[in-house]
Amino acid sequence: MANNTDKIVCRCEDITESEVMAAIEQGATTADEVKRLTRAGMGHCQGRTCRRLVNQMLARALGQKPETQRPITQRAPLQPLTLKALAEYKKT
Amino acid sequence: MSAHKSDAVIIGGGIIGTACGYYLSRQGLKVAIVEQGYLCSGSTGRCIGGIRQQFTSSGSIKLMMESVRHFQNMEQELGTDVHWHNGGYLFLAHSPEKKQAFLSNIAVQQAAGLKDVRWVDADECREIAPGMDATGLLGGSYCPSDGQAYPFAVVQGYAGKIKQAGGSIHTFSKVSHILQQGGKVTGVKTESGREFSAGVVINAAGPWSKDVGQMAGIEIPVEAERHEALITEGVEYLNIPMLVDYRADGGYFQQYKHNGQFIGCYSPVPNVPGHSADSTFEFLHEMPKRMLKLVPGLKVLKVIRQWAGSYENTPDGNPILDRTGLDGFYTVAGMCGHGFMLGPAMGRVAADLILSGGRDMPYPEFALKRDFSQAEAMK
Numbered sequence: 001m002a003n004n005t006d007k008i009v010c011r012c013e014d015i016t017e018s019e020v021m022a023a024i025e026q027g028a029t030t031a032d033e034v035k036r037l038t039r040a041g042m043g044h045c046q047g048r049t050c051r052r053l054v055n056q057m058l059a060r061a062l063g064q065k066p067e068t069q070r071p072i073t074q075r076a077p078l079q080p081l082t083l084k085a086l087a088e089y090k091k092t
Numbered sequence: 093m094s095a096h097k098s099d100a101v102i103i104g105g106g107i108i109g110t111a112c113g114y115y116l117s118r119q120g121l122k123v124a125i126v127e128q129g130y131l132c133s134g135s136t137g138r139c140i141g142g143i144r145q146q147f148t149s150s151g152s153i154k155l156m157m158e159s160v161r162h163f164q165n166m167e168q169e170l171g172t173d174v175h176w177h178n179g180g181y182l183f184l185a186h187s188p189e190k191k192q193a194f195l196s197n198i199a200v201q202q203a204a205g206l207k208d209v210r211w212v213d214a215d216e217c218r219e220i221a222p223g224m225d226a227t228g229l230l231g232g233s234y235c236p237s238d239g240q241a242y243p244f245a246v247v248q249g250y251a252g253k254i255k256q257a258g259g260s261i262h263t264f265s266k267v268s269h270i271l272q273q274g275g276k277v278t279g280v281k282t283e284s285g286r287e288f289s290a291g292v293v294i295n296a297a298g299p300w301s302k303d304v305g306q307m308a309g310i311e312i313p314v315e316a317e318r319h320e321a322l323i324t325e326g327v328e329y330l331n332i333p334m335l336v337d338y339r340a341d342g343g344y345f346q347q348y349k350h351n352g353q354f355i356g357c358y359s360p361v362p363n364v365p366g367h368s369a370d371s372t373f374e375f376l377h378e379m380p381k382r383m384l385k386l387v388p389g390l391k392v393l394k395v396i397r398q399w400a401g402s403y404e405n406t407p408d409g410n411p412i413l414d415r416t417g418l419d420g421f422y423t424v425a426g427m428c429g430h431g432f433m434l435g436p437a438m439g440r441v442a443a444d445l446i447l448s449g450g451r452d453m454p455y456p457e458f459a460l461k462r463d464f465s466q467a468e469a470m471k
Contacts, residue, residue, distance in 0.1 A: 077398075084384065084391035
């Protein structure tokens with residue numbers, strides 16, 4: 001789907017603007033749906049850049065104010081951590 | 093607003109609802125899926141994507157063998173890559189009791205027609221799962237035709253086919269009433285007051301199926317229970333099957349072939365009833381410990397996210413697939429953590445049951461009113 005004029009929206013998962021637009025055209029009305037259709041925001045950084053871009057694209061396509069869109073859920077760990085670090089964690 | 097009209101209304105846009113909808117569409121029915129959130133927003137989108145045939149009830153074994161056949165053909169059938177991969181499942185036995193239980197399960201599974209399941213000794217386990225620490229391991233129950241797939245792609249594939257066949261998907265539409273007249277179901281009404289009329293209504297609401305049953309005064313013995321999961325960054329595929337360790341400090345995890353991510357979970361003790369999808373630090377600490385105990389070499393892998401979702405448990409660990417006391421109202425729910433894997437076959441069987449008017453009940457062990465004392469041992 002990507003072509004050489006397409007823009008990368010989600011850097012972690014290599015998801016482009018046209019892929020996000022295709023998800024919206026398919027009926028997605030929320031960032032949660034776009035994420036599950038395209039994987040935008042499912043990568044290492046959990047949407048640090050793309051969550052804003054996806055919300056802007058949704059709002060524009062649906063004629064909403066950008067703040068109407070709820071951002072995708074971010075979960076721990078906020079930065080990737082090794083299995084070793086997590087397994088060895090001790091409360092101090 | 094006039095009522096939306098279809099042949100069958102399905103409450104729930106997860107794997108069960110969309111699979112039922114797909115098979116009913118194939119038989120010419122106009123289907124309407126009515127989902128409280130978006131597709132995959134409930135249990136299906138929170139599962140870890142494992143697909144196994146190793147069960148102890150012959151009904152589940154046979155359904156799962158059928159499901160695996162559907163998954164094998166799914167890319168062609170749905171026109172979308174669902175990332176099916178037969179990576180296998182290896183259940184580990186660290187005690188003579190577990191070994192004995194697995195040996196008798198294997199006999200039951202082979203008798204039900206699952207020919208490639210077998211007992212493997214500890215040495216063979218090491219070969220099957222390179223890098224696994226086999227300390228204290230007596231062997232395992234191994235089925236190479238078990239596998240994995242990507243839940244979002246499967247549900248979207250089914251949903252696409254439903255729409256192609258003239259059906260419709262209604263997201264952010266929470267059912268609040270089951271409509272009936274003269275002992276027959278006539279449709280549903282949503283919280284926003286929209287009516288969907290149909291002569292068939294299917295309760296495929298997973299962890300919410302009890303609430304949906306209550307709307308029609310029907311008791312569905314399904315309880316939601318929180319389970320947590322985590323996923324790592326992707327690395328080269330290491331060709332390790334899904335490892336299932338039933339010990340008190342065990343868990344289960346696999347690596348997705350399509351993107352190299354490890355994904356896993358364990359069953360919390362004590363269990364956590366309710367619909368909460370909150371994640372805990374306890375899990376984020378405990379799950380890596382359990383993974384590294386089994387495969388120490390994974391220690392450098394980074395966890396990128398944790399989350400939680402609901403199991404939908406019945407008293408015996410087996411699903412409910414049946415008509416109800418209300419004519420035309422069916423229940424396909426209570427998958428006990430196996431909804432994604434059971435989904436394709438369950439959808440096909442449910443469609444046949446519904447087209448027979450609820451008369452041809454192929455799996456009496458999944459009846460709504462049954463003796464719930466015969467528990468599934470490989471939960």
